Amino acid sequence: MTRDRSALDALLDAADADAYCIEAGSTDSNQLYLSGFDAPDPFFTAYTGDDLAVLVSGLEYGRARKESHADTVARLSTYDYADRAAEEGRAAALTAVYADFLADLGVESALVPERFPLGVADGLREHGVSVAVDHDDTVETARAVKTEEELDAVRRATEANEAAMAAAEELIAAADVADDGTLVLAGEGDDGGPTPLTSERVAEEIEVTLLRHGCALDETIVACGADAADPHDRGSGPLDAGESIxxxxxxxxxxxxxxxxxxxxxxxxxxxxxxxxxxxxxxEALDAALEAVEPGATGAEVHAAVCDVYEDAGHPTLRSDPDTETGFIHSTGHGVGLDVHEQPGLNPRGGELEAGQVITVEPGLYDPAVGGVRIEDIVIVTEDGYENLTRDYPVELVVE
Amino acid sequence: MTRDRSALDALLDAADADAYCIEAGSTDSNQLYLSGFDAPDPFFTAYTGDDLAVLVSGLEYGRARKESHADTVARLSTYDYADRAAEEGRAAALTAVYADFLADLGVESALVPERFPLGVADGLREHGVSVAVDHDDTVETARAVKTEEELDAVRRATEANEAAMAAAEELIAAADVADDGTLVLAGEGDDGGPTPLTSERVAEEIEVTLLRHGCALDETIVACGADAADPHDRGSGPLDAGESIxxxxxxxxxxxxxxxxxxxxxxxxxxxxxxxxxxxxxxEALDAALEAVEPGATGAEVHAAVCDVYEDAGHPTLRSDPDTETGFIHSTGHGVGLDVHEQPGLNPRGGELEAGQVITVEPGLYDPAVGGVRIEDIVIVTEDGYENLTRDYPVELVVE
Structure with missing residues (x-):
């Protein structure tokens, strides 16, 4: 995918720094975005404005040359890493090698993301490299505005997501209600009788459907009753009729x-x-929030639209009571891309939305005595408002 | 799961530091291990020797009190995070809140892991907290030796893994060979005819089998021919008869x-x-390596046993040529636990093995002109040698 590095160019100019550096594996989305290289173990990326250079282990060298965005690919063995590690230990050898790599690139001062590892930063500083934190989250901010190619990827993931949601809904629809009010699947027990329909069983169906559609995922939330009252509870055990799931x-x-x-x-x-x-x-809160989404509107305004609806109806929010554990107890939404939670935020500090951003809008209410309710759509901010990617999936509570 | 914190106690004593601190989400396995709390977004954990304290967002507060190992659970709102963030921005407000939290715990000096975020460390230092890197990877090292409960979890994951491997092997066995030498599955095409058996199709079968066994995974490698010559290539496209997969x-x-x-x-x-x-x-290299595994033997010795076998047969290794891109081009193995790659390492710098460690032993040979071959078992280091968890899965190349 193409990457726009103009914000990094401007940052390096403004800060008078020689390079923007990241040391992480590709589970760090800034690393994946900047280097274009997908590798599990940490590697070093330096962007100087003219040159995007990566330093990798021998094991990744061939693949980095083929697959990364880098103009320059170097490997640890060029800097005698193995001998130095035998002598000084892994961590000290790595920072020494990184320092030599930066010297070869003519880099004496580096800007790094907030989550750059302290051990590497302190090591580089000992080697005379000036290391400062980029407090503006420049790569995250650049990532927030997507290209058409990135938007198409989100669209495909959304189609898979709708298929998985339909699979979950069909399983709940297919269930019977046992005498004790729990949901059961007829004929699926070991003895050919009914078996409980659990959160885990629904999650498994969702995840298998996603795999069949080219998607993976880490966690799924299927939370019923009191579980659903905690927005981050993934849910477990039998599902109950007449309770929110x-x-x-x-x-x-x-x-x-x-x-x-x-x-x-x-x-x-x-x-x-x-x-x-x-x-x-x-x-209603979802509609109010969507109504507020357009370029130039702030994430704070969209969030406020949701708080207004809930507070007007007498529910606590984190705006009316920062300590509340019931009511509307999270932000209204977040950016989605290489990370499932990324910029921009729809929260009290959310800045101006821009066309090309992908955001979720997800109001919800929670109380252990009642359960939880949340509805979440994913939308693209467009020049004249938004495109709701989830618009075709019905918003309907009752499954018969 | 029970956690042994004696190594941290000794470290804090020796370094005369007030606390060991981690700021990360639970995708950081040190965080998950120390806090016992599974939450996606970064949170702050401080272990003082007497007290394990976590500081979380309001959204995680209830769950942290129920699920974490912490003696003390605090939340951001106690330290007026929202107001401070509105005034100073997210990052500055967070470090200010962390500093206040540490002050309440009586912590003036902190040890942190190598990968502690630089932005937080520099912020804490500005607030007068002394922050030093634990260069001994104390939490990783403690994680390497597993309790019986942890070993049982690895055993269950291994059983699921064997089921998934069997599913992959059965799919390859069920395939026919087309005239062009590629593998095809009869009757699976859209028109009822044969469809190519691809890396992706085998990976999907593996991943669905794992889900059905309560396991998830991020990536699977099913690599054939030249793809298999790169140990980190995940493989793609049709599989070929007579080529290594x-x-x-x-x-x-x-x-x-x-x-x-x-x-x-x-x-x-x-x-x-x-x-x-x-x-x-x-x-043969696998057997030689396993032969060398026992408490007190070093990871370096186990690795050398593999290099000996390969070099004696005339193959290059990274020991004989640090720049080689063919032959045996990775280490012999690694620890497995909360991370799939963790301590101890079976490599030139590998230290003494201890009973209770879980390690892979995975020799392999690679050359784009030939393909790749790798065999990997997972074993527990025991008092008198090792227990091979993968021993029941045959080591057989040819699938008819």
């Missing part, structure tokens, strides 16, 4: 590494009046 | 987060003499 799926397309993210809340059969009321209100 | 699977048990790791190399039908010879030699 939050299904939150955030896959990553394997080929591109781009994510999607969506949530629906279901109830098998009629829920309590409270859950039904929360659902309608949350749908 | 490396299948390397490294799942993580979802419930415990512990990994397993194993590799087999298959050939559909008779391979070239060279591949057959490499396979026999690699099996």
């Amino acid at each position: 939050i299904v939150d799926i955030f896959p990553r397309e394997k080929a591109s590494k781009y994510h999607s993210d969506m949530t629906r809340t279901f109830s098998k059969g009629e829920p309590s009046d409270t859950v039904a009321e929360w659902f309608a209100l949350t749908h | 490396i299948v390397d699977i490294f799942p993580r048990e979802k419930a415990s987060k512990y990994h397993s790791d194993m590799t087999r190399t298959f050939s559909k039908g008779e391979p070239s003499d060279t591949v057959a010879e490499w396979f026999a030699l690699t099996h």
